[in-house]
Amino acid sequence: MLVAGAADAQAVKPAAAPVTIHYIERRIERPTPLNNEDPIPEDEGLRGAELGIKDSNATGRFVGLSFTLKPTVVEPGADIRAAFAEVAKDGPPRFVVVNAPADDVIALADSEEGRETVFLNVGATDTRLRDGDCRARLLHVIPSRDMLADALMQLLVFKRWTRLLLVSGPNPADGLYAEALRRSAKKFGAKIVAETSFDARGADLRDSALREFALVTRGPEHDVVAVADEAGEFGTNLVYNTASPRPVVGTQGLTPAAWGRAVEAWAAAQLQQRFKKLAGRTMLPVDWAGWMAVHAVGEAAVQLKSGDPAAIKDLMLSPKFEVGGFKGRSLSFRPWNGQLRQPLYLLWPGAVVAAAPIEGFLHRRTELDTLGLDQPESACKAMGG
Amino acid sequence: MLRLTTVSLLAFGALAVPALAHEIYVTNERDNSVSVIDTTTYEVTRTFPVGRRPRGIVFSKNGQHLYVCASDSDAVQVIDPATGKLLHDLPSGEDPEQFSLAPDGRTLFIANENNATTTVVDAETRKVLAQIDVGIEPEGMAVSPDGKTAVTTSETTNMVHWIDTKTLQAIDATQVEQRPRHAEFSKDGTRLWVSSEIGGTVAVIDVASRKVIETIRFEIKGISGDRIQPVGISLTDDGRYAFVALGPSDRVAVIDAKTLKVISYILVGRRVWHTVLTPEQDRLLTTNGVSGDVTVIDVGSLKAIKSIKVGRFPWGAAVRPATSAGANKSAGAAE
Numbered sequence: 233m234l235v236a237g238a239a240d241a242q243a244v245k246p247a248a249a250p251v252t253i254h255y256i257e258r259r260i261e262r263p264t265p266l267n268n269e270d271p272i273p274e275d276e277g278l279r280g281a282e283l284g285i286k287d288s289n290a291t292g293r294f295v296g297l298s299f300t301l302k303p304t305v306v307e308p309g310a311d312i313r314a315a316f317a318e319v320a321k322d323g324p325p326r327f328v329v330v331n332a333p334a335d336d337v338i339a340l341a342d343s344e345e346g347r348e349t350v351f352l353n354v355g356a357t358d359t360r361l362r363d364g365d366c367r368a369r370l371l372h373v374i375p376s377r378d379m380l381a382d383a384l385m386q387l388l389v390f391k392r393w394t395r396l397l398l399v400s401g402p403n404p405a406d407g408l409y410a411e412a413l414r415r416s417a418k419k420f421g422a423k424i425v426a427e428t429s430f431d432a433r434g435a436d437l438r439d440s441a442l443r444e445f446a447l448v449t450r451g452p453e454h455d456v457v458a459v460a461d462e463a464g465e466f467g468t469n470l471v472y473n474t475a476s477p478r479p480v481v482g483t484q485g486l487t488p489a490a491w492g493r494a495v496e497a498w499a500a501a502q503l504q505q506r507f508k509k510l511a512g513r514t515m516l517p518v519d520w521a522g523w524m525a526v527h528a529v530g531e532a533a534v535q536l537k538s539g540d541p542a543a544i545k546d547l548m549l550s551p552k553f554e555v556g557g558f559k560g561r562s563l564s565f566r567p568w569n570g571q572l573r574q575p576l577y578l579l580w581p582g583a584v585v586a587a588a589p590i591e592g593f594l595h596r597r598t599e600l601d602t603l604g605l606d607q608p609e610s611a612c613k614a615m616g617g
Numbered sequence: 618m619l620r621l622t623t624v625s626l627l628a629f630g631a632l633a634v635p636a637l638a639h640e641i642y643v644t645n646e647r648d649n650s651v652s653v654i655d656t657t658t659y660e661v662t663r664t665f666p667v668g669r670r671p672r673g674i675v676f677s678k679n680g681q682h683l684y685v686c687a688s689d690s691d692a693v694q695v696i697d698p699a700t701g702k703l704l705h706d707l708p709s710g711e712d713p714e715q716f717s718l719a720p721d722g723r724t725l726f727i728a729n730e731n732n733a734t735t736t737v738v739d740a741e742t743r744k745v746l747a748q749i750d751v752g753i754e755p756e757g758m759a760v761s762p763d764g765k766t767a768v769t770t771s772e773t774t775n776m777v778h779w780i781d782t783k784t785l786q787a788i789d790a791t792q793v794e795q796r797p798r799h800a801e802f803s804k805d806g807t808r809l810w811v812s813s814e815i816g817g818t819v820a821v822i823d824v825a826s827r828k829v830i831e832t833i834r835f836e837i838k839g840i841s842g843d844r845i846q847p848v849g850i851s852l853t854d855d856g857r858y859a860f861v862a863l864g865p866s867d868r869v870a871v872i873d874a875k876t877l878k879v880i881s882y883i884l885v886g887r888r889v890w891h892t893v894l895t896p897e898q899d900r901l902l903t904t905n906g907v908s909g910d911v912t913v914i915d916v917g918s919l920k921a922i923k924s925i926k927v928g929r930f931p932w933g934a935a936v937r938p939a940t941s942a943g944a945n946k947s948a949g950a951a952e
Contacts, residue, residue, distance in 0.1 A: 290733055290753050291774040294790040499772060499796075502754055505731060534775075534792075556773070556795045556815050561843045599841065 250298040258332035277331040279511040280519030284526025320345035326541035331355035341367040354521035366612035379604035381416035383488040383576035383588035393455035401461040409460035426451035432466035445473040491520035498560035569612040573600040637939040644671035645928025652927040665701025673715040678722040710736035717758040728755035747785040757800040770797035812847035849891030885912035904931040
């Protein structure tokens, strides 16, 4: 704590060296939006991390701590390991926020330069990174696909909309999203009554949606049409174009997400405003994860009143570490696979429909553990939790 | 709430001595209005419009001026309580949320939630005396009874910032648990009580050393721990009780202010934000944000005796004593 009687809180000298947090991103080429939506911004994630640094410095100055961000962006096709080795030339990076696909995340976590590093995954939702492909010192701030699916399924079960007709896109990510929905339906006692796939390539949806989707979504009695289309190639056009008058849920329509424009409770409105002031745009889930990752490092340092990376690492990896995230509860990392426990939102573009865990879904440890892989379900051994 | 109403008939029937007609003013965050409750009948006697998203509320020492933090109007409004008419605005800084009036009766300390500052305003000259940098999202504000120290709590930085009221500089910070929302000095000024909404605790701080001497935890059967979210605090002048509003657990905790042990939990309306004591300290009123009502608690029996419907999202409350020169108690703003 500060020396009582110090003339001014700002007079406290920052520790000799600031805590350096790296941000490494693999740029992704994305398809052109179909319906003139705002494209996914180039700086998604990075701006969140920047706000995290700003917030951490605002707090850190009261205990003599400061933080800096060193961003590295790797182009599609470039070697992310080489880029990381370059970064590590200035000394082994201790805290690295990673916004990249799962294979990149594993490559970095396995690299020689990263043997002392705490990696914070903010971009890859792949469940396997929290399962058999987990790594020690690899924490996941972004929720996995199975957490997202569980959040959605809890709402559907709560509303007794338990019969799903599933439409999947052709991409590998769509397959993984569909798989998460299947697993979750089983977990919560919902039923996928029929499955079909749809490939938007070669069709002009602006002309064909009205007729084509009516055919695609014809099937046995169902309560909702679930869609797995992560890249947004057709899902938005499926809404209101189904054969039966049924809500669309999943990657479009009613979507489960870590964050969204309509989130405002628990002082989220303040975080949203700070982000908008900094970035000039809405805070997206990966932005929130970037902010949250940096904030977690900052909060661990402030709790310790120390910038010592080893001590910060130990606290972050210990089960007793708790941190706020504007979600109305204390958040913490699951010791068995490094996933951040967190409430998730069920959103449509206009509003937050509900926050999961939905009331009534109980867990002996914390209700937050009803979302995603529980300890007995996860094949992760590397965390030692 | 039906149950409470039935009990209230009995309790009020037993009231032999007519109480003095104080008034309790409640800010309705979503209605942009203030409801006025009469303490002889415990009914709403009138409601008047104020600025957008009113939260903190406090009276001037003589009870002639009502100050309201209209957060979304970026103003502290000065209102004639008799008519409900806006007299003028005070410069408040951006997004004022809670404030506190110093014992000198004219210096207002205002927490500006959106820009990490505390604004100090002279309510008489209407001039800003200082803007002090504090942690992120300052919320709770209190001034010590001797007027020498002001404190603000920052919700994201998780600290209590100590401000020297003479130099108007932040001189120290004390770390508390997550999301500190409200601060309240004991009447003798030796202790500061601070609620941590997400931490789920109340810190009792020794003012001389600025160190936490006790962290009070809460446990309610059948209510999950993360619904216990302490916000408003009221302390009785005799040093006997502390009342802590526990948010979405829909309860007020009663704490023995000497042993710092929880004595009981009183069921009130939904999402209880703040509390305020009547001048006689025989009743405690709570603002219940989600159910849109105010619960009246009998301090003698520690029982809820009535609920009063007010506007949408009632948040802060302040008392205007019958003899307005008297004490000035409020919630959502410590005196």
